[in-house]
Amino acid sequence: MRRYLFPLILGCLGCAILVELGLWQLRRLEWKTAVLERIEAQMAAQPGHLPPAAQTSEAAKYQPVRLQGTTGAREIHMLTGVKGEGAGYEIITPFETGGRTVLLDRGFVAEAAKEAPRPPVQLTVLGTLHWPDEKTSSTPEPDLGRNIWFARDVPAMAAALGTEPVLVVAREVTGEGQGVTPVPVTTLGIPNDHLNYAITWFSLAAVWAGMTVYLLWRIRRRTM
The missing domain is CATH 2.40.50 (OB fold (Dihydrolipoamide Acetyltransferase, E2P))
Structure with missing residues (x-):
């Protein structure tokens, strides 16, 4: 059993870390989605006047x-x-x-x-x-x-x-537009790749688990 212990601990620890990284990216995805929805709602609001100079700062973005x-x-x-x-x-x-x-x-x-x-x-x-x-x-x-x-x-x-x-x-x-075509601000340019990152971490966790099982199988074969 000692031969199995270290690879098993290493495999479980590696999988746990990779799965946690995937879950963290899912939490980031939820946060970013809420941010994008808030920005889109803000941009869809009724347009107002330019805020006073003292209030016109990055807090008024979008x-x-x-x-x-x-x-x-x-x-x-x-x-x-x-x-x-x-x-x-x-x-x-x-x-x-x-x-x-x-x-x-x-x-x-x-x-x-x-x-x-x-x-x-x-x-x-x-x-x-x-x-x-x-x-x-x-x-x-x-x-x-x-x-x-x-x-x-x-x-x-x-x-x-x-x-x-x-x-x-x-x-x-x-x-008179003078041939200039407006390019409105949208949320399309704001990256939201957290789902792809989560899939990557979960895939690595699956690979790590597979490698751990394969290593344990090799150890078993050598001891037979």
Whole structure:
């Protein structure tokens, strides 16, 4: 029996750890699903006015707003792509509304339209307050000479365009769109892979259990 004891303990311990990791991922899945449902409910709420400057912070992320104002003469072009459209740029401009100037992500233009003229225009915008978490340690710095950015970095973009560090992503635009197609905020870009992770851990637990049984069988064969 001593020959079986250590492999059996190791097998049971390994299976228990792997199963617990799978269960932890299921708990994370339940939490993430609740978060996504809360975000979707928030974005579906009745749009309001832009909160006062003192209250316009990341706590208002995903809040729908309706704004009237005028776009600025300057733009930031963020390299991106849209399924079915190919490569292009997200057009981000200052938006003067009610005595305040914020960032407005107007939407997508194809690569060929990057330098098309888009003079200041009055718009009514139904949008979503957003502070995207897109910039990582591997994100290149903006190519300011060609006006190409690689992530929506709200503080840096606000500093470059002289606006508040507040971004409104257009959902619907009334007025002269100037060829820009809104790309609304959705939950599709928020990863929720916890079910896949759980399946992976449970599969590893099954493999570990199978290896343990095989090892015990080999030990038994040697002792016969």
